[in-house]
Amino acid sequence: xxxxxxxxxxxxxxxxxxxxxxxxxxxxxxxxxxxxxxxxxxxxxxxxxxxxxxxxxxxxxxxxxxxxxxxxxxxxxxxxxxxxxxxxxxxxxxxxxxxxxxxxxxxxxxxxxxxxxxxxxxxxxxxxxxxxxxxxxxxxxxxxxxxxxxxxxxxxxxxxxxxxxxxxxxxxxxxxxxxxxxxxxxxxxxxxxxxxxxxxxxxxxxxxxxxxxxxxxxxxxxxxxxxxxxxxxxxxxxxxxxxxxxxxxxxxxxxxxxxxxxxxxxxxxxxxxxxxxxxxxxxxxxxxxxxxxxxxxxxxxxxxxxxxxxxxxxxxxxxxxxxxxxxxxxxxxxxxxxxxxxxxxxxxxxxxxxxxxxxxxxxxxxxxxxxxxxxxxxxxxxxxxxxxxxxxxxxxxxxxxxxxxxxx
Amino acid sequence: xxxxxxxxxxxxxxxxxxxxxxxxxxxxxxxxxxxxxxxxxxxxxxxxxxxxxxxxxxxxxxxxxxxxxxxxxxxxxxxxxxxxxxxxxxxxxxxxxxxxxxxxxxxxxxxxxxxxxxxxxxxxxxxxxxxxxxxxxxxxxxxxxxxxxxxxxxxxxxxxxxxxxxxxxxxxxxxxxxxxxxxxxxxxxxxxxxxxxxxxxxxxxxxxxxxxxxxxxxxxxxxxxxxxxxxxxxxxxxxxxxxxxxxxxxxxxxxxxxxxxxxxxxxxxxxxxxxx
Amino acid sequence: xxxxxxxxxxxxxxxxxxxxxxxxxxxxxxxxxxxxxxxxxxxxxxxxxxxxxxxxxxxxxxxxxxxxxxxxxxxxxxxxxxxxxxxxxxxxxxxxxxxxxxxxxxxxxxxxxxxxxxxxxxxxxxxxxxxxxxxxxxxxxxxxxxxxxxxxxxxxxxxxxxxxxxxxxxxxxxxxxxxxxxxxxxxxxxxxxxxxxxxxxxxxxxxxxxxxxxxxxxxxxxxxxxxxxxxxxxxxxxxxxxxxxxxxxxxxxxxxxxxxxxxxxxxxxxxxxxxxxxxxxxxxxxxxxxxxxx
Numbered sequence: 005x006x007x008x009x010x011x012x013x014x015x016x017x018x019x020x021x022x023x024x025x026x027x028x029x030x031x032x033x034x035x036x037x038x039x040x041x042x043x044x045x046x047x048x049x050x051x052x053x054x055x056x057x058x059x060x061x062x063x064x065x066x067x068x069x070x071x072x073x074x075x076x077x078x079x080x081x082x083x084x085x086x087x088x089x090x091x092x093x094x095x096x097x098x099x100x101x102x103x104x105x106x107x108x109x110x111x112x113x114x115x116x117x118x119x120x121x122x123x124x125x126x127x128x129x130x131x132x133x134x135x136x137x138x139x140x141x142x143x144x145x146x147x148x149x150x151x152x153x154x155x156x157x158x159x160x161x162x163x164x165x166x167x168x169x170x171x172x173x174x175x176x177x178x179x180x181x182x183x184x185x186x187x188x189x190x191x192x193x194x195x196x197x198x199x200x201x202x203x204x205x206x207x208x209x210x211x212x213x214x215x216x217x218x219x220x221x222x223x224x225x226x227x228x229x230x231x232x233x234x235x236x237x238x239x240x241x242x243x244x245x246x247x248x249x250x251x252x253x254x255x256x257x258x259x260x261x262x263x264x265x266x267x268x269x270x271x272x273x274x275x276x277x278x279x280x281x282x283x284x285x286x287x288x289x290x291x292x293x294x295x296x297x298x299x300x301x302x303x304x305x306x307x308x309x310x311x312x313x314x315x316x317x318x319x320x321x322x323x324x325x326x327x328x329x330x331x332x333x334x335x336x337x338x339x340x341x342x343x344x345x346x347x348x349x350x351x352x353x354x355x356x357x358x359x360x361x362x363x364x365x366x367x368x369x370x371x372x373x374x375x376x377x378x379x380x381x382x383x384x385x386x387x388x389x390x391x392x393x394x395x396x397x398x399x400x401x402x403x404x405x406x407x408x409x410x411x412x
Numbered sequence: 413x414x415x416x417x418x419x420x421x422x423x424x425x426x427x428x429x430x431x432x433x434x435x436x437x438x439x440x441x442x443x444x445x446x447x448x449x450x451x452x453x454x455x456x457x458x459x460x461x462x463x464x465x466x467x468x469x470x471x472x473x474x475x476x477x478x479x480x481x482x483x484x485x486x487x488x489x490x491x492x493x494x495x496x497x498x499x500x501x502x503x504x505x506x507x508x509x510x511x512x513x514x515x516x517x518x519x520x521x522x523x524x525x526x527x528x529x530x531x532x533x534x535x536x537x538x539x540x541x542x543x544x545x546x547x548x549x550x551x552x553x554x555x556x557x558x559x560x561x562x563x564x565x566x567x568x569x570x571x572x573x574x575x576x577x578x579x580x581x582x583x584x585x586x587x588x589x590x591x592x593x594x595x596x597x598x599x600x601x602x603x604x605x606x607x608x609x610x611x612x613x614x615x616x617x618x619x620x621x622x623x624x625x626x627x628x629x630x631x632x633x634x635x636x637x638x639x640x641x642x643x644x645x646x647x648x649x650x651x652x653x654x655x656x657x658x659x660x661x662x663x664x665x666x667x668x669x670x671x672x673x674x675x676x677x678x679x680x681x682x683x684x685x686x687x688x
Numbered sequence: 689x690x691x692x693x694x695x696x697x698x699x700x701x702x703x704x705x706x707x708x709x710x711x712x713x714x715x716x717x718x719x720x721x722x723x724x725x726x727x728x729x730x731x732x733x734x735x736x737x738x739x740x741x742x743x744x745x746x747x748x749x750x751x752x753x754x755x756x757x758x759x760x761x762x763x764x765x766x767x768x769x770x771x772x773x774x775x776x777x778x779x780x781x782x783x784x785x786x787x788x789x790x791x792x793x794x795x796x797x798x799x800x801x802x803x804x805x806x807x808x809x810x811x812x813x814x815x816x817x818x819x820x821x822x823x824x825x826x827x828x829x830x831x832x833x834x835x836x837x838x839x840x841x842x843x844x845x846x847x848x849x850x851x852x853x854x855x856x857x858x859x860x861x862x863x864x865x866x867x868x869x870x871x872x873x874x875x876x877x878x879x880x881x882x883x884x885x886x887x888x889x890x891x892x893x894x895x896x897x898x899x900x901x902x903x904x905x906x907x908x909x910x911x912x913x914x915x916x917x918x919x920x921x922x923x924x925x926x927x928x929x930x931x932x933x934x935x936x937x938x939x940x941x942x943x944x945x946x947x948x949x950x951x952x953x954x955x956x957x958x959x960x961x962x963x964x965x966x967x968x969x970x971x972x973x974x975x976x977x978x979x980x981x982x
Contacts, residue, residue, distance in 0.1 A: 031553040038529050038572065096783050172963070175970045180723050180782040184917045185963060191914045192959040199952025252539065253547040255532050259525045266523045269486075270594065271511040271540040310910055314790055321787065351802050358794030365788040366777060 039258070040249045041328055049329055050239050050246075057235040067224055071299060074231040076339040077238050078296040079316065080332045084241045085288030086320045087331030088248060093281040094261030095178070099186030100289040101313035102193045103161040107290030108303040109197075110160065112210040113144050114153040115297065119214045121148070130212060131205055141203040150217055157294045158287055165286035166279060173275035173282075178264070187310055194309035209304025216298040227299075234295045238332070241288055246328055248284065257281055289316075315342075318357065321364050324373025334371060438498050439463040439628040440485070440515075440598050445493035445503075447477070447484050447652075454480040455491065456652040462598070462645075464628045467620050469639045471632075472649035473672065478632045479520075481649070482600050486510060486517050497598060512540060516596030518587040520603045526576030530567060530586055533575050534558045537590035561589040565619060581612040588619065598628045605638050617642035640664070648672075694826035695943045701832040703939025704839040708897050709912045710919035710931050711843055712890030716767075717917075718926035719863045719883055722775055723782055724767075725789040727916060728909025729796035730888050733766060734759035734895020735904040736804060739811050749814035752896070756838075759892035767888025771881055793909065800906035808903035817900065831900040838897055842890065847928055849886075859883050863926075922962050924971060938962070 036042045041049070061073055082100055089095045116129035128140060146152045168189075172182060198207045205211075219226040248254050256277055260267045264274045297303050306312070316335070323334015338360075346353040368374060442460040446453065455477040462468045470478050484491035487507040495503040502513060524533050531554065538555050539546065562568045565585040570578060575586060584604050591599050601620075605613045613635070620629050620642060633639055639646060640660055647657040648669050656666045663669055709731055716722050724730075737759040742751040770792055778785045817831045850856035861869040862879040870876055898908060919938060923930030938958055946954035 031556045031559065034531070034551040034554045035572065037550060038532070038574075039527065096786070168963070171967055175967050177966060177970055180786055181921060181966075181970075183783065183786055184723075184914075184921060185966075188914045188918055188959050188962070192956040195952045196956045197952075199950050250550040251548055252535065252551060255528060256536055256539070256547060259528060259532075259536050262525050262527055263523060266525070267536075268507045269511050269517065270537050270590070271508055272536075273508055310914070317787070351798055354794055354798035354801075358791040358798070361791030361794070362774065362788045365784045365791070366774070369784065 037250045037255070040246070040254070046246050046328060050242055053242065053329070053332070054235065054239045057238070058232055062228060062231070067227070070231055071227065072343055073340075074234055074299040075296065076336050076343075077231075077234045078292045078299060079319065079339050080335040081234075081238050081241050081292035081295070082289045082316050083320045083323070083331040083335035084238070084245050085285030085292075086316055087325055087327070088245055088257075088288075089281050089285035090317070090320065091325030091327070091331065092249060092254060092257050092261065093278055095278060095282060096180075096183040096317070097186055097282070097285055098183045098310075098317060099188075099190035099313050100285065100316050101190040101308040101310070103165065103286040103289035104293035104296070104312075104316075105193060105197065105303075105305075105308035106161050106164070107157045107293030108297050108307070109204060109210065109293075110147055110153055110156045110290075111294040111297045112213070112303050114147040114150065115213045115216060116210060117144065117148050118150075118217075119212075122215070129210075131208075131210070132202070144203075157290050161286035161290040162283045165283045169279040169282035170275060173278045178278075187313065190308065190313050191310050194305045197305040197308065205304070207305060209302055209306075210297075211302035211304075213298065213301060221298060221301070230295075230298050234299060237291060237295060241291070242328065242332060244284075248281075249328065253277070253280070315357075318361050318364075320371075321369075322360060322371055324371030326370065327373035330371050330373035437464045437597065437626060437628075438496075439466075440630070441494075441496045442481075442485065443494040443496075445481060445484055445491055445495065447480050447489050447491045454652055455484060457493070458649070458652070458654055460647055460654070460657075462628045462630050464597075464626060465624050466644045467624050467629045467631065467642060468645045468647065469631050469633055469643040470647050470649065471634070471636075471639060472655070475651070476649040477652040478649055479602060480652075482517060482602060482630075482632060486515060486600065511594065514595065514597035515600070516591035516594050516598065517600035518584065518591070518602055518604060520606065522580065522583040522587075524575040524578075524583055524586055524590075527574060529572050529574055530562075530578070531558065531571045533586060534561060534590055534593050538593045540594050555593070557593050557595075558589075561592040564592060564622065565589045566615070581608045581616075584608070584616070585619070588623070592623070596627070599623070599630065601629070601631045603633060604631060605633070605635055613638055690825045691947065693824045695947050696940060697823060697826040697828055698946075699940030699943035700936060701828070701836065701939070702942055703936035704832075704836040705894075705897065705901065706915055706919050706939050707932060707935035708835065708839045708842060708894040709891070710916040710923075710935055711839075711846060711928065712887040712894065713916045713920050714887075714923070714926075714928055714931040715846070715890065716884055716887035717920050718928075718931075719859065719887075720880065721782060721925075722779070722884070723786040723789065724770075724775070724884075724887070725786055725913065726770065726793035726796060726909075727789075727888075727891050728911075728913030729793040729800075730763045730766060730891035730909070731895040731898060731912055732800060732904075732906065732909040733763050733796065734892030735811070735899045735908060736800060736809075736895075737762045737892065738896045738899045739804070739809050739904055742811060747814075748812040749816055752814050752817075752900075755896045756893055759896045760889040761892075763892025763895065764885040764889030767884050767891075768881055770888075771884040775884070776880070793913075797906045797909070804906070806906060808905035811899040811904050813900055835897045835900060838893075842893060843928060843932060846886075846890070850928075855882060918959070918962050922965060 040046075057073070057077065062070055065073065082104055086097055086100060089097050120127040120129050128138070132138075132140070147156065172178075172185065177185065197204055197209075200206060213221055215221060216226070216230060219229065221227065248257075256267070256272065260272075260274045260277045267274050267277070293303070296307070315338070319335030319338040320331040321334070322338055323332065324330025338357075342353055342357070345356060364371065370377065440460070440462040442458060442462075445455055445458045445460070447455040458477070458481060460470075460481070470481065472478050480489060483489040484503075485495050487505060487510045491503060493503065494501060497513060497515065500513075502510060502515065505513070525536070528536075535551060535555065535558065538558055559568070562571060565588055567582065567585055567589060570582060575583065578586065588599070588601070588604070604620075605616050608616065617638060620631065623629060631643075643660050645658070646660055646663040648655040648663055648666075650672050655672060656663050656669045658666075709727075712730070713724070713727050716724050716727070734755075738751065738755040741755040741758055742748060745751040745754060770789070774788055774792065775785055778788060813831055817829075817834055820827045820829050821833060822828075848856075850860060858869070858874045859879050859882060861872070862874055862876045866876050869879070894912075898904070898912070902908065915938075919931055919934045922938065923932070923934030941961060942954050942958050945957050949957070
């Protein structure tokens, strides 16, 4: 394999000092981004998802089931974020329940405050009338406003994830350490919430909502609207994830996952890259939590702790964590399986969940989505440029030595 | 182009001032570099001069401290002393910032992003000189610098292949292409031809000479044949110290070098070529 | 001053429980780099073993003493099975081990629910452990004292085993340099199994202790696993000494914070402190291995 020896006037015609403004307008067109579905396929898939959820489901299922599916949709929103952070970024976020909880509790506070405001100014949410000292806790105040609530749902988790993530990643806390700390975080948050009987409902959580931004929750038409809203948000999150995966940032994220130190040698800060993905996942989890509240009607620490956080991850693992639709479909499927199986065979579900996790991890780490890849690989000739699959397990991490000592 | 025509500039011995090219590019000057791991001194007060437009080789037996020197220069190991790039002190600067200053290196084992294509690998490397905001968008056009680097290294036809399936030689060339796209002024290549076939080595050597224009090329190597063919300047390290420096002939005929590295005496040279 | 002492005593008590639950993990996680998320369920298995032994022997004191070795063997055997059939296949994939063993934990929890019922079962505390002792003005239940003594004894035994016994030295050799140990005739597979057996068995013993201070139900494992990992991570992977110091430090911290705020806030703050501590010292108190678990 020899190099072509081109005789050129000046081998370094590139001229290192030539100013470059990115590749706007220069150079030949680039093809689709490998490792990510082509635009047609992706948008087609999103359309199918939208139609299935927003048109077919209400058509074929009754109100109760539509509501159930709405719950799955909220869990799927969380899954999209985990797919980004874990599948593309290599960060096993076992504590997404914490961010889910931020969005959910913020939304719940707002809804209870609006309900109370309807009864009269300065009335307290009902559960506080029974317990507590008759005053609204200070951290409830900002969420009287709908705008602040929406902003809070998006920005608060970003802030927490940004601070926590950056400080951890800067210190090269990653992999299993990171996963364990995540889990400890959500465990602590759950314990904290259980203790806040007077201010956040404790282990009972917050419930008894009557309206959602002015819409009465008793009206089935409004319920359906909220369901459609959640589906729309899910599709939007998938689109957002697709944009991120396709972008140069998405490629850099995969590179950081596969070779964190190597990326440093290319002038990037891997901590920053990972933090951004972590923040995106946190925001998505929070949004999922926020929509969960009007659909399910209650938020309590049992939806937020270690077990639900792992359940989020299981869905993503089953569906295929690095792919675009894998996390969504996996989350929907696992959630649906849980709700149907758990009713029929309550003990059977736990076995199923545990065994599913074990089998997927051992036999099919890339999830169901990787079946397609494996099938394609078997058909194509080996060593013949099959499309790369950044979605599956990363290659052996490049053996780039890491800086010793405390070099920041 | 005959190999013996390669670069007839006068050698820069350790105590001469480095040569300057018109662009103000003075290359890499290392003074009194010392790296200690606890009680063990891996690199002991080493002075090195690497001028641009030259292919320098850094050789020495195993454990001589070659890779440690490179690690120290590129910010991986803590060191004392001075490393100046074009007159600017760069010792101790974190890895990330050093890369942006124009110091690039390759590693002994392949360190590409195996799941990404060659194009994606190079595009990431090219990102060093793009604005941060370009990360938001997807690639619409291929940076001409990438195409040039691929042409230089003869890899245009594998641009869309996943980097993981390339041959070892091809991977090394992609690594070099990444250095080009990064606009590295100093190329530190750690055993670039280990495991390559004879033809691949030839091609790599010729590539290095094409690339040396306005860049400082430093090769850490074990392969003596490769060195004899393609080195313009050689520095020999032994037990953390500079044993000898100069042209290939000057160094290989240095009796100290012969004793330590090649076996003692002129006969040893005939029988004992270091294996790759 | 009285309050400080009683909080310190409470902290030492909490710390001894933390140490017990963490020492087995320190072996499997620290020595082998295996993340066994079912470690909490092994603790649960140990607790239920105590229950079963008590059902057979009736006398609470006798069953406690029998339960300790029984739980060690039962949990250890369980660990061996899981190592042989599952973990062995996932040795260079720590994240996958983490998830797969979590699945194992889920299954074990359900087995406990099916066999013993979802409600907590009653494990009687022996008469000679009921009542309190006055220590420097603080009130210490005898059961807690027992746990403290047990934790010290267990850690002491582990340290002695690792340092002096031929098996312990072989384990250490395998951890330090697997290939070299193999060429010296040590079967690294045997060492893996033995280490995992030990670590899991120690979790079982912790389960016995846990029956003295709380109820025994299918989910008790989940409340201890997170703490156990924090102790190991903060203490420095691979060093028992680190786990000891971390356990008691975290215990005292929790007790002090609990006094001024509340139990739930205390757990939260302890976590924040651990995270902050890891900022300063990502390798934990005593680092043996600097390789990162990517």
